[in-house]
Amino acid sequence: CHCKKTICQGRLCDFLAEKQRATAELTSEPNRTSAANPTSSSCFCKEKMNSVSFSYHMGCLPLFTLVTLSSQCRRHLEQITSVGPRPVGSPENEVLTVGYLLEQIENIRVETAAGHHQLTVDVQRPTGTFSIDFLGGFTSFYDRVTNIAVRLEPKGGAQHLMLANCHFDTVANSPGASDDAVSCAVMLEVLHSLANQSTPLHHGVVFLFNGAEENILQASHGFITQHPWAEQVRAFINLEAAGVGGKEVVFQTGPENPWLVQAYVHAAKHPFASVVGQEVFQSGIIPSDTDFRIYRDFGNIPGIDLAFIENGFIYHTKYDTSDRILTDSIQRAGDNILAVLRYLVTSEKLADSSEYRHGNMVFFDLLGVVVVAYPARVGTILNYMVAAATFLYLAKKASLPGNRGGRYLRDLAYATGIAVLSWFVTLMLVLIVALLVTLLGRSMFWYNHFYASICLYGSAAMGKIILIHTLAKNLYYGVSGDFILGDLYFDVSLLLWCCSLVWLTQQGLCSAYVPMLMVAFPLATKLLLAKEFKHRGASLKYSVLYLLGLALPYVHFMFLIWVVFEIFTPIMGRSGTEIPPEVVMASLVTLATIFISSFFLHFIYLARSTKWILTGLGSVFILTFLFVSCGLLFPYSGSPESPRPKRVFLQHTTRTFHDLQGQVESHDSGLWINSFDFTCIQHVTPHIPEINDSIRTSCREDRPFCGYPWFLPVKFLSKKNWYLPAPEVSPGAPVEFSLLSREETRWGTVKMTFSVKGPSHMSLYLMPHRGASLSTWSFGDGTPQFDLSGEYFVFYSHGLDAPTWIFWFEIQVYRNTDVCPEGMISVAISSHYFFGEDSRTAQLEEILHRFPTWAFPSSWVSTYDMYRY
Numbered sequence: 001c002h003c004k005k006t007i008c009q010g011r012l013c014d015f016l017a018e019k020q021r022a023t024a025e026l027t028s029e030p031n032r033t034s035a036a037n038p039t040s041s042s043c044f045c046k047e048k049m050n051s052v053s054f055s056y057h058m059g060c061l062p063l064f065t066l067v068t069l070s071s072q073c074r075r076h077l078e079q080i081t082s083v084g085p086r087p088v089g090s091p092e093n094e095v096l097t098v099g100y101l102l103e104q105i106e107n108i109r110v111e112t113a114a115g116h117h118q119l120t121v122d123v124q125r126p127t128g129t130f131s132i133d134f135l136g137g138f139t140s141f142y143d144r145v146t147n148i149a150v151r152l153e154p155k156g157g158a159q160h161l162m163l164a165n166c167h168f169d170t171v172a173n174s175p176g177a178s179d180d181a182v183s184c185a186v187m188l189e190v191l192h193s194l195a196n197q198s199t200p201l202h203h204g205v206v207f208l209f210n211g212a213e214e215n216i217l218q219a220s221h222g223f224i225t226q227h228p229w230a231e232q233v234r235a236f237i238n239l240e241a242a243g244v245g246g247k248e249v250v251f252q253t254g255p256e257n258p259w260l261v262q263a264y265v266h267a268a269k270h271p272f273a274s275v276v277g278q279e280v281f282q283s284g285i286i287p288s289d290t291d292f293r294i295y296r297d298f299g300n301i302p303g304i305d306l307a308f309i310e311n312g313f314i315y316h317t318k319y320d321t322s323d324r325i326l327t328d329s330i331q332r333a334g335d336n337i338l339a340v341l342r343y344l345v346t347s348e349k350l351a352d353s354s355e356y357r358h359g360n361m362v363f364f365d366l367l368g369v370v371v372v373a374y375p376a377r378v379g380t381i382l383n384y385m386v387a388a389a390t391f392l393y394l395a396k397k398a399s400l401p402g403n404r405g406g407r408y409l410r411d412l413a414y415a416t417g418i419a420v421l422s423w424f425v426t427l428m429l430v431l432i433v434a435l436l437v438t439l440l441g442r443s444m445f446w447y448n449h450f451y452a453s454i455c456l457y458g459s460a461a462m463g464k465i466i467l468i469h470t471l472a473k474n475l476y477y478g479v480s481g482d483f484i485l486g487d488l489y490f491d492v493s494l495l496l497w498c499c500s501l502v503w504l505t506q507q508g509l510c511s512a513y514v515p516m517l518m519v520a521f522p523l524a525t526k527l528l529l530a531k532e533f534k535h536r537g538a539s540l541k542y543s544v545l546y547l548l549g550l551a552l553p554y555v556h557f558m559f560l561i562w563v564v565f566e567i568f569t570p571i572m573g574r575s576g577t578e579i580p581p582e583v584v585m586a587s588l589v590t591l592a593t594i595f596i597s598s599f600f601l602h603f604i605y606l607a608r609s610t611k612w613i614l615t616g617l618g619s620v621f622i623l624t625f626l627f628v629s630c631g632l633l634f635p636y637s638g639s640p641e642s643p644r645p646k647r648v649f650l651q652h653t654t655r656t657f658h659d660l661q662g663q664v665e666s667h668d669s670g671l672w673i674n675s676f677d678f679t680c681i682q683h684v685t686p687h688i689p690e691i692n693d694s695i696r697t698s699c700r701e702d703r704p705f706c707g708y709p710w711f712l713p714v715k716f717l718s719k720k721n722w723y724l725p726a727p728e729v730s731p732g733a734p735v736e737f738s739l740l741s742r743e744e745t746r747w748g749t750v751k752m753t754f755s756v757k758g759p760s761h762m763s764l765y766l767m768p769h770r771g772a773s774l775s776t777w778s779f780g781d782g783t784p785q786f787d788l789s790g791e792y793f794v795f796y797s798h799g800l801d802a803p804t805w806i807f808w809f810e811i812q813v814y815r816n817t818d819v820c821p822e823g824m825i826s827v828a829i830s831s832h833y834f835f836g837e838d839s840r841t842a843q844l845e846e847i848l849h850r851f852p853t854w855a856f857p858s859s860w861v862s863t864y865d866m867y868r869y
């Protein structure tokens with residue numbers, strides 16, 4: 001078992017000493033670990049662990065006494081993050097972190113051995129491949145990435161298992177405290193508590209500490225498709241991060257299986273969940289994905305996805321450090337996960353989940369105190385009942401005797417028209433402001449000053465809505481303080497919310513509960529207050545009671561809006577150079593204003609004058625606009641308390657292009673610079689003058705992936721990039737690429753087989769030329785998966801060490817089209833040196849020093865080699 005030597009041996013509790021030792025071992029004997037057992041992809045370390053655990057246990061014991069759960073978690077968190085970034089394949093990930101986790105798990109095993117449960121540890125090193133349609137089409141190949149699976153079950157064994165998943169690997173250059181070390185720390189302590197529990201569990205739990213998630217979900221795929229325990233898994237709970245700290249939110253559950261939501265509702269101590277989040281996430285607007293997808297699509301297992309969402313500004317940056325995660329966050333996450341797992345492993349439903357499989361749940365929490373949850377069917381009935389009540393209420397008015405009913409309907413139609421028009425005009429106006437800000441080069445001013453977006457776009461939107469209705473009141477209706485008009489505009493809001501309620505319900509969306517609340521509560525309030533309103537109009541008493549009646553749906557709605565901004569504001573810092581952030585932000589603020597103002601519109605008609613409020617909003621708008629246009633609100637910040645870093649990728653690259661004859665056609669080197677956001681290098685150039693638009697590159701359409709070493713297939717998101725000439729890179733272990741064989745198959749295709757030996761991360765790009773296409777290959781399920789532009793991207797990675805990568809594809813050439821002079825296909829391979837000496841060069845070091853403190857340049861070394869056949 002090859003994990004035993006480097007990982008399980010050693011007597012030091014001091015982790016950093018271990019690091020030095022292991023690194024030294026690694027460099028002196030690079031092949032030992034793989035040579036120990038090259039064929040087995042999965043090895044059971046249990047026996048070996050027993051024999052070495054004693055010394056660990058004795059050495060560490062004093063540390064464990066008299067500490068509480070969250071401080072214990074914090075200690076794990078600090079230990080895991082102390083080794084720094086943990087990209088797949090690095091000794092930090094594969095040796096040190098694995099070693100630390102195994103050591104802690106062994107401590108738990110020994111400590112709880114006398115109890116009711118047994119604990120089995122398995123280190124799996126799976127190899128596999130899959131394709132998913134994430135990021136436009138994406139194929140992955142992994143070789144010997146790491147999973148630590150811990151099976152906890154009653155001493156007699158268990159037939160059904162729950163899976164709890166976290167990952168300990170990170171992206172390059174980030175310590176990954178919240179993403180996802182803290183979850184692994186929490187899982188260790190949850191394991192500890194469950195193992196130690198005096199009442200035996202009914203079912204088992206597999207705690208999966210997965211070591212390759214940032215590599216786009218590879219390790220979870222390895223577990224769920226290959227591990228012998230996988231087929232006993234009935235449901236899973238996945239702990240992720242899209243931010244740093246704060247509360248963890250349930251952002252998706254299912255598919256179907258309402259009993260999982262019920263388990264969360266019953267058990268979670270500090271619930272934080274809404275079905276809106278789930279439906280938004282599953283619509284694909286948010287450009288990220290979690291292991292949830294793998295378990296759902298490749299394992300057919302339902303589950304709960306939990307993630308920290310606050311402060312996404314520093315997610316995947318060097319600022320994701322353990323000191324930014326409050327102990328409260330850890331405690332809350334631990335309480336929740338322990339309670340939910342404990343509930344599920346004693347649940348009857350886990351054993352026979354197929355019986356409870358069908359149906360969806362509407363669920364949402366109210367102020368984090370209680371979760372309301374009911375089956376979607378009940379929701380549909382409820383929604384239609386509320387809609388019916390609204391139509392009854394309106395119908396009653398429309399059927400007034402004489403021509404009063406007809407007049408009411410006509411007025412309602414006109415008023416609805418005015419309201420919708422006011423919203424449309426408002427949105428247009430705010431978008432014009434957004435365009436102006438963009439043209440002035442002040443994009444993303446709200447990135448570090450969020451309130452400024454409300455002051456600018458919010459005041460513009462609110463002012464415009466009020467202005468239009470004031471004009472309508474004065475010019476069109478020609479009255480003031482009219483309570484029949486007030487009533488009418490209340491009905492307009494009700495009608496529009498009700499339409500969206502019916503529409504969302506018809507679409508089968510559980511999120512329809514939001515308009516349901518926004519109809520039911522105002523309607524009930526209005527009916528209850530009808531008398532008061534009739535006698536006294538908008539008296540103080542009426543206004544206060546009205547606000548109270550609206551409080552519950554509004555508070556919930558405001559909270560949803562807060563979540564939207566919490567998520568989307570930071571995403572604008574990493575959504576590429578093509579999406580204009582001002583348009584997104586202005587639209588979001590305007591929509592929020594429209595939604596929030598809806599049930600207050602009628603106050604405009606009840607009020608005598610709106611002069612003061614318009615003046616106020618106008619001044620706020622003008623002042624903010626002046627501030628923004630003078631550039632007084634800088635988007636980024638390097639302040640240690642609340643950093644708002646600008647994300648930049650720097651890849652020191654050497655490129656070689658071969659022609660059809662195999663000769664080197666061109667060869668160059670440079671720093672390839674990619675901005676993550678719309679402001680590009682605008683703010684960087686003043687600090688580093690040579691990074692300016694004179695070195696902007698453009699896409700070479702005749703080269704795979706534009707001829708640049710893309711690490712992810714996101715060239716459609718970041719079309720602007722820069723290439724600063726630099727000396728050649730010379731990694732210690734350069735890529736060895738060769739064509740092993742080329743043969744005509746009996747069925748008329750050309751089969752080409754290649755071998756590649758290189759660093760832990762490589763990308764393979766395939767671009768069939770005109771008149772040729774890929775028919776099959778050795779990846780995924782054999783069907784080539786192309787991306788948005790019709791090219792093929794294969795993400796390769798390996799763990800600590802791996803044999804040569806062999807792959808093949810078959811290419812079909814169409815006889816009756818003219819042959820492309822460049823051959824039938826371009827194949828390019830690029831390497832990414834993410835860690836160790838190979839990841840650094842003098843030029844990178846020099847330029848990194850010159851980046852301002854508000855920037856987060858993430859750098860590594862790459863090569864790109866292109867061949868034509």
Ligand SMILES: *[C@@H]1O[C@H](CO)[C@@H](O)[C@H](O)[C@H]1NC(C)=O
Pocket residue numbers: 192193196198
């Ligand atoms: C384990 O159980 C013992 C006895 O029930 C208890 O004193 C101890 O605090 C428990 N430890 C943990 C980590 O729950």
Ligand SMILES: *[C@@H]1O[C@H](CO)[C@@H](O)[C@H](O)[C@H]1NC(C)=O
Pocket residue numbers: 689690691692693694695724
């Ligand atoms: C722009 O960059 C190029 C190459 O990096 C450099 O030679 C030139 O001086 C820069 N221009 C300015 C105005 O700094």
